Amino acid sequence: MQFNDSPHTAALPLSGCRVLERASTVAAAYAGRLLATMGAQVIMLEPPGGSPLRRAAPLLDDGGESALFAYLAVGKRSMVCDLASAEGRALLDQELEHAGMLIDDTPVAGREAFGLAPDRLSMRFPHLVHVSVLPFGASGPKAGWDAAEVNLIHAGGEGYLLPNGLSNELFPDRAPLKIYGHFSGYQGGAMAVLCALSAWWAVPQCGGQYVDVSVQDAVLSVGAFALQRLGDGSLEHRATRRFRYGGVFEAQDGFIELLTLEDRQWSSLVALLGSPDWARDAGLLDPLERSRRGSEINEHIRGWMAKNTVEDIVRWAQELGVPAGKYRTPAEVVDGAQERARGLFAPSKLENGQQTDVLVAPFQFRCTPLAGGGCVPALGEMTQEVPV
Secondary structure, rough: OOOOOOOHHHHHOOOOOOEEEEEOOHHHHHHHEEEEEEEOOOEEEEEOOHHHHOOOOOOOOOOOEEHHHHHOOOOEEOOOOOOOOOHHHHHHHHHHHHEEEEEEEHHHHOOOOOOOHHHHHHHHHHOEEEEEEOOOOOOOOOOOOOOOOEEEHHHHOOHHOOOOOOHHHHOOOOOOOOOOOOOHHHHHHHHHHHHHHHHOOOHHOOEEEEEEHHHHHHHHHOOOOHHHHHHOOOOOOOOOOOOOOEEEEEEOOOOEEEEEHHHHHHHHHHHHHHOOHHHOOOOHHHHHHHHHHHHHHHHHHHHHHOOHHHHHHHHHHHOOOEEEEEEEOOHHHHHHHHHHOOOEEEEEEEEOOOOOEOOOOOOOOOOOOOOOOOEEOOOOOHHHHHOO
């Protein structure tokens, strides 16, 4: 099997690295997506009916394609590989001979039958980086557990802390929530990529490695500050988890987030508010006193915000050095001047042939443009290239 790198791809950090991805979850598929963005040749090994992500909501209006799958699969290729058959397992071994990494979210109980047992793979392919991505990891008492996004958000502690800030003030009786979309899946995928790259970097010295990634652990790491508070006997709660002053405020025509952590930022905030009498209280020069009086400060800020438009507030804040940003709609993000200038979105071709803009990656490299764009592969489009 041969691949022809474009000049753009050949300059990328992972150019020449072949990755096999067996993914039915967002976490494993997102790991493959990020590796493809950095130049790896990522091949999705899909079952005969295709990955369940191909049918995952939300669906695009035209043709009913999965928007989620389109984002996760753009820039990859697809090969049908039925590991329930001897032919499929032979195809897996054939592909692993030329692979640098395997990203796999097959449940632990099914790996032996599918030829995916870590011991077997490490013996047959000693230079392979085998990355397992499961809800609770591949070892320990919960290794066999399955989990949906809502389970992982709460298992990782984030659900307990939502809604907080303004949301909690406006809706104090709401039950714990999950973050919209696939927050835990993306966190797990990002952790899987970092682990995969660390192991891949060490292959010349150490050979291949088996990497066990737990999505729950990835979500727990996001709430590290909340966990650290346990050391001093504090237990954060959605009603108390907020910056003592600042946060989300409603302006005349939308919402703004304001965050002032430093003394100079506090001074700039006072100037932004027009240096009112209450803000010139000498006691507020002390950061600890400002924290103690956070609710009082927020009431003043809230009243001022309500009298002004979002665009005016953000413009004035930027001029004065006050960290403040607008909550924008998805359409505003895609068409934003900053996003366009940074090249955060790239035209990509959907399976039905239509083009749309897709986020390249949540990061950039200073010297090397990432591999944005590409196509969403049809199921098994690569299978005919496999030599018989």
